[in-house]
Every structure is written in C-alpha cells, then in structure tokens.
Amino acid sequence: MTAAAGSAAEGFEQAYGYAPEGVWAAPGRVNLIGEYTDVNEGHVLPIALPQCTRVAAAARTDGVLRLRSRRAEGTAELPLTALTPGAVQGWAAYPAGVAWALREAGLPVGGADVYVESDVPAGAGLSSSAALEVATALALTELHGAACGRPALARLAQRAENAFVGVPCGVMDQTASACCTAGHALHLDTRDLALRQLPFDLAAHGLRLLVVDTRVRHALADGAYAARRAGCEAAARALGVRALRDVPHEELEAALGRLADAALRPLVRHVVSEGERVREVTALLAAGEPRAAGPLLTAGHASLRDDFAVSCPELDLAVAVANGAGALGARMTGAGFGGSALALVEEGAADAVGEAVTAAFAAAGHRPPRVFAAVAGGGARRVPRGDLG
Incomplete structure (x- = not known):
C-alpha cells in the first residue's frame, strides 16, 4: 500500500508540477453470491479486494476539474459548470460524473486536479469503475469539506454511473467499495442499504x-x-x-x-x-x-x-x-x-x-x-x- 500510494503521489507531482493534498484509495470487489439481485432491490454478499484505485488530488478554486490517469494519455480539463450527462467520453466520464452527481445533490464540491492509478483489472468484473468513482467521491468531498456518509456517497457514485456515464448498474459495487470491512463479507440489502458485516x-x-x-x-x-x-x-x-x-x-x-x-x-x-x-x-x-x-x-x-x-x-x-x-x-x-x-x-x-x-x-x-x-x-x-x- 505504501509504495502504491507513494507512486500515485509521485504521478500527480509529475503531471501537475506540485504535490497533492492527499491520496484516497478505494478497492475493487468480488461478489461471493447475489448476481443481478442488486438491480432487483435484493440482497448481495460481496467482499472488498486488496487491489485498489488510488486518486491523488488537490483542490482548485477556479471551478475546473483536471483529470490525468496513468493508463491514458493526455489531460481532460473540464469546467464543472459544463458537466452534463453524455458530455464526457472514455475513462474521464467516471470521475467527471462523480463531480456532477455530488454537485447535483447540493454538496459544495469545487474544482480539483486529479491523478489516477489502479491495480484493479479493468473489465474483469471486479468493479474497477466503482473503485474509481468511490475514490474520486471521497477525495472531492474531503478536499472541499462536504460531509457525506458512506452509504450516501455510494448512492451518488452509482448515480454518476447510471445518469452520467449511461450504465444502469445497481448500487452493490459502489457500496462494497465504500463500506466493506477487512476480514468480513458485506451483506447488503440494496433496497434500504442496511449493512451487516459477516466474518x-x-x-x-x-x-x-x-x-x-x-x-x-x-x-x-x-x-x-x-x-x-x-x-x-x-x-x-x-x-x-x-x-x-x-x-x-x-x-x-x-x-x-x-x-x-x-x-x-x-x-x-x-x-x-x-x-x-x-x-x-x-x-x-x-x-x-x-x-x-x-x-x-x-x-x-x-x-x-x-x-x-x-x-x-x-x-x-x-x-x-x-x-x-x-x-x-x-x-x-x-x-x-x-x-x-x-x-x-x-x-x-x-x-x-x-x-x-x-x-x-x-x-x-x-x-x-x-x-x-x-x-x-x-x-x-x-x-x-x-x-x-
């Protein structure tokens, strides 16, 4: 964890020319049982993985979100006021969608410089997108002092993927990434977000x-x-x-x-x-x-x-x-x-x-x-x- 987090901080500094205010990490997940039950308001039983997405970030005061990723070329520079569903394509749509969803919910989230690294395999069914969303959401809310509990943060990350990216996923992946406890499986009722940690x-x-x-x-x-x-x-x-x-x-x-x-x-x-x-x-x-x-x-x-x-x-x-x-x-x-x-x-x-x-x-x-x-x-x-x- 130390080396990986340090790598994210170094990547941020190389990308933007100054040190980040912090690094936030969110894990991928494996679902033990309960597939497609979350989109039917049912129960699921995931665990969080050790593999994480790490977001190194610093707040900006000009209302601009700048996004860089170790896995992609170039920088996405996005005014927050211009964020609308469908306006951003590719990987940047996920963190941009999170910023949009947080602001739509009335949270006082401003601009930021963001650098992303991840060892969660993309496209492997291990929730790499949810890990990116949750890490970004946690970074933005903490950078701007916006109070948001973990289940609510997961719901907003899900809304980003549903409404901004256009994938009608359930809330399991984001909740697992936000709320799992080490050494436990998470029993989640996706209707009311009741959580139970099982050894x-x-x-x-x-x-x-x-x-x-x-x-x-x-x-x-x-x-x-x-x-x-x-x-x-x-x-x-x-x-x-x-x-x-x-x-x-x-x-x-x-x-x-x-x-x-x-x-x-x-x-x-x-x-x-x-x-x-x-x-x-x-x-x-x-x-x-x-x-x-x-x-x-x-x-x-x-x-x-x-x-x-x-x-x-x-x-x-x-x-x-x-x-x-x-x-x-x-x-x-x-x-x-x-x-x-x-x-x-x-x-x-x-x-x-x-x-x-x-x-x-x-x-x-x-x-x-x-x-x-x-x-x-x-x-x-x-x-x-x-x-x-």
Missing part, C-alpha cells in the same frame, strides 16, 4: 477463495446488461410487485406460471433463486460454516449461464475445471460476458486448481488467465501521509 476469515477454516480473471473484457454499456435489467423490470410489472425481490422463493413456480411472456421466466427464475442462495450463504457464514457454501456457488453459476445467459465459454471452462480439480464450488462473478470467476478451495488444493485452470485455457487456445487468491480487504479510505513515502 470471512477463510484461512482460519483452511480455505482460500481463488479469482480467475479470464482476460475476456466486457463493456456493460453495449446494451446486454441494460436489456436484462429492463426484462426484470417488465417481469416485476407483470407480476404486480415493486421489484423481483418481492417474489417469495416458495412462490416462484406459481409466479412463473402467471407470466404470459415466456422470455421473462428465466430472468425471474434466476433472480428469485439467487436471492435464496444469498440467504443460505449468509446463514452459513454467520454460523461459521463457509465450506458448505461451495455447492451454492456452483448452482449460482448454472443459473447465470442457463437462465440469465450472461456467461461465456471461458467462464464456463474456468468453473468446470476448477470444480473438476477439487474446488468446493465455483461460479462467475460480476455482470458476465467475460470477466472473472471465483472458486472456493481447500488451502492445500489451491495451487492444483489454479494450475488445472491455466492448463485448460492453454489447451483450448484461450489467453492465459490471471489466478490469484482474494482476501477480504477494507473499504475506501484516505491514505495516511506516513504511507506516501
């Missing part, structure tokens, strides 16, 4: 959680994500409920029978059954039995693959091979169409599972995956000055 110390149980980044990149703005969200909303209207979370699991079959549009039935079946899986995994973690969650992860993948149709060959291969090599359970994580899978494994089998997946990708002619162990990290924070080197 998630897999090492104490002789377990590891492996993440398999397939390196198949997705773009959620391409319409597939939006189409599924729209389908869920249409199904909720047809069933006469506010959102699909309001369909009880024990009434799922009856609800499916009431849907005249057969194309909506698989969407409903996934969302309602996934909500039940979140409930069951939450109970297992609360009881100190994470090992028993494995089959629920695998069932979740089958539902995402067959009912929600958001998997891809690389994700299916990673899940199948991990399970065949001894994983307790595995599934895709994130919105799909590429990105990452996760596997719950016995600590002693972690290397064998990772090697089996890598070998299978090579045999299939896919790009080599990136496999790493995920440990539940903490949420967004300002980096202490002593850690800047």
